Amino acid sequence: MSAAPPAAHDNTAEPVLVVDFGAQYAQLIARRVREARVYSEVVPSTMPVAEMLAKNPKAIILSGGPSSVYEEGAPTVDRSLFEAGVPVFGMCYGFQLMATSLGGTVDNSGAREYGRTPLTVSRPGSTLFEGTPAEQPVWMSHGDACSAAPEGFTVTASTDVVPVAAFENDEKKLYGVQYHPEVMHSTHGQQVLEHFLYRGAGIQPTWTTGNVIEEQVAAIRAQVGTKRAICGLSGGVDSAVAAALVQKAIGDQLTCVYVDHGLMRKGETEQVEKDFVAATGVQLKVVDAQERFLSALAGVSDPETKRKIIGREFIRVFEQAQAEIVAEAGAEGEDVAFLVQGTLYPDVVESGGGTGTANIKSHHNVGGLPEDLEFELVEPLRQLFKDEVRMVGAELGLPDEIVQRQPFPGPGLGIRIVGEVSKERLDLLREADAIAREELSAAGLDREIWQCPVVLLADVRSVGVQGDGRTYGHPIVLRPVSSEDAMTADWSRLPYDVLGKISTRITNEVDDVNRVVLDITSKPPGTIEWE
């Protein structure tokens, strides 16, 4: 058929907007809205109301934030937001803003509440609280408290400290709660949020990752047309899913490049070369650059220098592969004009696309790509959170080993060897890491931990005794962490028998390792990686 692809139904046309008043609440709220199968976007609180309304929002949520409504220069929204006929839900700081803008009273009276607090629901059949318990734990974090709701609002819940902990106005479709329904400690928070979306705002839950695939395939086809695209595969989830989506859209017009820098974990390169290709049918160019990376890293121990070297070599190798693909295509009269990247929604928000906050994660791209590229970017995952990317990947038929893979740093095992990197040390660490992963999976712990770096302290030796002899080997560090987003993390409390098994297997099976230690530091103060 020669007809243009039909325009997909635009699932994102009327988003729920989450207005960000600072801290990290807004992203989490946006995720929770999407878990309720409603599309959401984060916007900065500095966005003029007219601009918000121009997005045709189905509803608007005002997030919490670290400020007090009485602070000079505290962020605010124009009152017209509440008069536009769009349903609004205020949470914590957003709730207090609503209260003060609409004529209620918020006192700065030292009525503080932090942490888990019992909430008493006084109107059990209300729009927000129907079907939830009369008393429920909620997560509070505030210094100011609302003592009188604005006119026309019904008070539907309170706590020992706060007389107005929730208010509702069904006629105007305005709702608010003093607590944080988005955090897990508020046990009925998701239900209350869904009540706002479905009952308060009358939204149908129709957002699915299936829609995302359909929409993105159409958008990619429209963007790329008959030209060609290149995608760098890192072995991670994001680039794999981005590539699979683009492959579905434009098939053989896409070529993927995988730079084998020799710093991958055991079996990962094979997964990309074999399983990913088998699942997607993608054209893949593999560049074996192991020797090149090893010689560039020889004699280097400083972590930042290692990162720079790996980043620099990566760009050089990738550019060369790219030039070859462009030349080959050009010989056939084809134009390579696009570069596919697995940018996710949190990256977009963090680099200013949503909140204007600084780009804190810039060092986390694989080496970072050069700025003078003459390619247009294709970023089909720009609207998605990590868990949604995994769902899209699974729906596209990618193997579980790729879709469920733990986050792994671009510089790979290069920054998990404390000391110089060499082939022998990499092989040793690969073995130890494979054992740890195997045992964690066998114990069913993959979903409980965020990631578990396994680190070789190559510059440290300790005395041991194995068999009849004294040994002088290296320690291996296990660093299992739980986290929501890697910004903060806690060390995972793994069962002793699993830890014991990993330790025994590593010291028995990996030469030159005679000690396994467990890192029990949270982040902060420690980072997740050791280097």
Ligand code: XMP
């Ligand atoms: P840290 O060690 O900063 O790690 O607590 C936070 C998250 O980022 C990953 N990480 C990196 N990823 N290049 C990357 O692509 C890097 O240089 C890098 N350093 C850390 C780390 O694995 C964790 O998920």
